[in-house]
Amino acid sequence: ETGVTQSPTHLIKTRGQQVTLRCSSQSGHNTVSWYQQALGQGPQFIFQYYREEENGRGNFPPRFSGLQFPNYSSELNVNALELDDSALYLCASSLEGTLKETQYFGPGTRLLVL
Amino acid sequence: GNSVTQMEGPVTLSEEAFLTINCTYTATGYPSLFWYVQYPGEGLQLLLKATKADDKGSNKGFEATYRKETTSFHLEKGSVQVSDSAVYFCALSPRNSGNTPLVFGKGTRLSVIA
Numbered sequence: 001e002t003g004v005t006q007s008p009t010h011l012i013k014t015r016g017q018q019v020t021l022r023c024s025s026q027s028g029h030n031t032v033s034w035y036q037q038a039l040g041q042g043p044q045f046i047f048q049y050y051r052e053e054e055n056g057r058g059n060f061p062p063r064f065s066g067l068q069f070p071n072y073s074s075e076l077n078v079n080a081l082e083l084d085d086s087a088l089y090l091c092a093s094s095l096e097g098t099l100k101e102t103q104y105f106g107p108g109t110r111l112l113v114l
Numbered sequence: 115g116n117s118v119t120q121m122e123g124p125v126t127l128s129e130e131a132f133l134t135i136n137c138t139y140t141a142t143g144y145p146s147l148f149w150y151v152q153y154p155g156e157g158l159q160l161l162l163k164a165t166k167a168d169d170k171g172s173n174k175g176f177e178a179t180y181r182k183e184t185t186s187f188h189l190e191k192g193s194v195q196v197s198d199s200a201v202y203f204c205a206l207s208p209r210n211s212g213n214t215p216l217v218f219g220k221g222t223r224l225s226v227i228a
Contacts, residue, residue: 042218
């Protein structure tokens with residue numbers, strides 16, 4: 001167990017809807033990164049939050065957005081869902097904001113878009 | 115750019131067999147290297163890491179050595195167990211890169227049969 005929790009565990013949405021996924025970081029960690037893992041693929045970086053500010057972003061469109069709260073928990077929001085957004089969404093927490101530190105992953109939220 | 119290439123699976127072994135999963139990387143500078151494991155229905159767990167050339171990471175009987183000359187970080191275990199059945203991901207974190215994220219390979223599925 002890494003101490004990183006995510007909710008919900010599973011979610012089914014329809015195309016065009018919006019979704020919010022949540023992540024609580026490991027105690028003492030101030031940085032949260034989000035990854036998308038499509039079926040049969042490795043995780044792809046979406047973005048990172050450090051001290052409530054976006055601290056790096058991967059090749060994802062603006063309809064993927066996020067927040068980090070003062071207690072370092074985080075949300076991932078996806079608007080205008082598309083079928084290809086179906087994936088496992090992983091949250092990882094780490095200490096500091098350099099992305100060079102070891103990242104510890106939560107169990108993920110599995111999103112299905114119909 | 116930064117990339118990770120892993121041997122394609124699935125890999126099927128009998129219990130107590132020797133395991134090697136090949137991983138090579140392309141990166142600017144000297145990245146940190148990681149192996150993560152994903153058990154069925156779960157998120158990623160850090161298995162081991164190495165942060166500089168010739169470092170050996172080890173955990174739970176698994177080992178990998180950071181080879182700068184061959185840009186490799188192959189995962190090995192002398193005697194696998196059924197409980198090792200999972201998907202294994204090789205990943206890198208570039209050094210001195212600010213916000214560059216973890217870059218993952220596509221994963222190698224291992225099945226160990228009794």
